Amino acid sequence: MRYLAVAALVAAVVAPEVCQAQDALAQEAHAPVSLAVSADGSTVYVAEHLAKRVAFFDTASGTVQGAVAVAECPWGLAVSPDGTRLYVTGAAPAGKVFVIDLGSKSVVQTFDAGHTPVAFAVSPDGSTLYVCNRFDNSVGVYDSAGGAALGKIGVVREPVAAALTPDGARLVVANLLAAGAADGDYVSAQVSVLDTASRSVFASVRLPNGSTGLRGVCISPDGAFAYVTHILGRYQLPTTQLERGWMNTNAMSVIDVKAGTLVNTVLLDDVDLGAANPWGVACTADGKYVCVAHAGTHEISVIDRPALHEKLTKAAAGERVSDVSSSAEDVPNDLAFLVDIRRRVPLKGNGPRGIAIAGSKVYAAEYFSDSLGCLDLTSTRVNPAVSIPLGSVGEMAAVWRGEMLFNDAQMCFQHWQSCASCHPDARADGLNWDLLNDGIGNPKNTKSMLLAHQTPPVMSRGVRDKAETAVRSGMKFIQFAVRPEEDAAAIDEYLKSMASVPSPVAADDEATKRGEAVFNKAGCANCHPTPLYTDMQKYELGMGLYGDAGQPFDTPTLVEVWRTAPYLHDGRAATIRDMLTIHNPGDKHGKTSDLTEQELNDLAQFVMTR
Secondary structure, three states: OOOHHHHHOOOOOOOOOOOOOOHHHHOOOOOEEEEEEOOOOOEEEEEEOOOOEEEEEEOOOOEEEEEEEOOOOEEEEEEOOOOOEEEEEEOOOOOEEEEEEOOOOEEEEEEEOOOOEEEEEEOOOOOEEEEEEHHHOEEEEEEOOOOOEEEEEEOOOOEEEEEEOOOOOEEEEEEOOOOOOOOOOOOOOEEEEEEOOOOEEEEEEEOOOOEEEEEEEEEOOOOOEEEEEEEEEOOOOEOOOOHHHOOEEEEEEEEEOOOOEEEEEEEOOEOOEOOOOEEEEEEOOOOOEEEEEEOOOOEEEEEEHHHHHHHHHHHHOOOOOOOOOOOHHHHHHOOOOOOOOEEEEEOOOOOEEEEEEEOOEEEEEEOOOOEEEEEEOOOOOOOOEEEEEOOOOOOOOHHHHHHHHHOOHHHOHHHOOOHHHHOHHHOOOOOEEEOOEOEOOOOEEOOOOOOOOOOOOEOOOOOEOOHHHHHHHHHHHOOOOOOOHHHHHHHHHHHHHOOOOOOOOOOOOHHHHHHHHHHHHOOHHHHOOOOOOOOOOEEOOOOOOHHHOOOOEEOOOOOOHHHOOOEOOOOOEOOHHHHHOOOOHHHEOEOOOOOOHHHHHHHHHHHOOO
């Protein structure tokens, strides 16, 4: 039966972007995550993440015509300009790029990439690959013929999607999360626009305040604009309701590629119905439509692209274009901006992520239902979408079902958000949220869910006795929904199954070894003992402000701390070193005031390897 093998897994299931020992699950689950299309539109290539293979879907017959296995879980796909090769990223800590010969349908070459390579692009002449190495915070530049590393371009934080202009001059990269402290007035992820000739950052485009969870990017056929999907969180409001996008809205930002500037950001939601977790985005070849997959609400938005730009231009000129918008500043708050120029098409499958367009048909990788969604843009049917199974259908095991529910915004009142909206890949979005479980007016930084069930109590102030309580409270007070107990139990199983991802910081060099000694010398190990790196106790360290003044805080685990910046309960420390120095008054976070610069650096490095 489908997915039953996962219940017997001894090795913990990790976040879907880093596939480790999941062979038992892979026997049945395919988990399609991204797509690419041949130049003639005859074949859709499907990265089946958990099955560790790339399937070849024939668009004429509507069936899968073979597959090629790869050694690591595939994530990104790119077809060479001459159509003879398919490049595939293996999303693992020791990342790989696999080269598939499309004539023989076999892997003919494998070369090394960085930590968790995901999306990438191929230069117009086919000579160069640009690979988003997610946890190295960089775009690697590689020779496509031999796989030689040609350079590395540093970007902001967790590059997960990239698109190249038709002339190859600009590479637009979507960074998943914001960087820096979270306690200021403006916290936002950025889009990196790279100059490929100089292999440097041409512009860093900051999105509207609260932008996070960037997942997809595409370029208009003329190369003038980039479209980036993301969540637009209203984190400066207390989480008292959800109506009209009070907490999270879902957006697409338009970037002027030549200028490297933000044109504007439009909301993909309706006034009373969220369009949660936008992911893949693609333009039709004629430029008429831009299509967006909504991974949380299982649908595709089809937007009239010329009409979109006409409206944006009018708003920028001060012309009223809706009941809300009569200026460019109004647009990111206008839930009716896309009325009459967009249609929302429900899909039959669950969790659409990557999308691709072949002729008049939009294909979507339906991650949790192991299927390929297909929407014909020329169809006049009320619901023209179909779903084509990629594997057998059967009973779904609790862990896999829990992950599906964690990502499913249809559980939520008016579908505004899923658990993953604030906890991407069950980690943290980098924003401070004012939840009501510990009062009002005291926002806290989102915590990773990794090890939450193993390290009670939970929440920054330890106000929930255990993670099981927090899961059920989250459904009630964050999603404003009443769900059956089996849903919460399945989410528990998913969260308990997660394993940490190895740090990109070297764990075996001399600085790390010296840092471990400093960790013990400074007394850090007293509250952060191995193996969980927390004693699960609460301490008052003089860090609380306003309603949190004088209150004790739960000792967080340091496992995977390299991934969870910013630090402290309100995200005031941008880095671990800042936490050890600037934000450690009275040596309450370890005796660090008498450490040398070298010792501080070594200690920070050791902590970042956990």
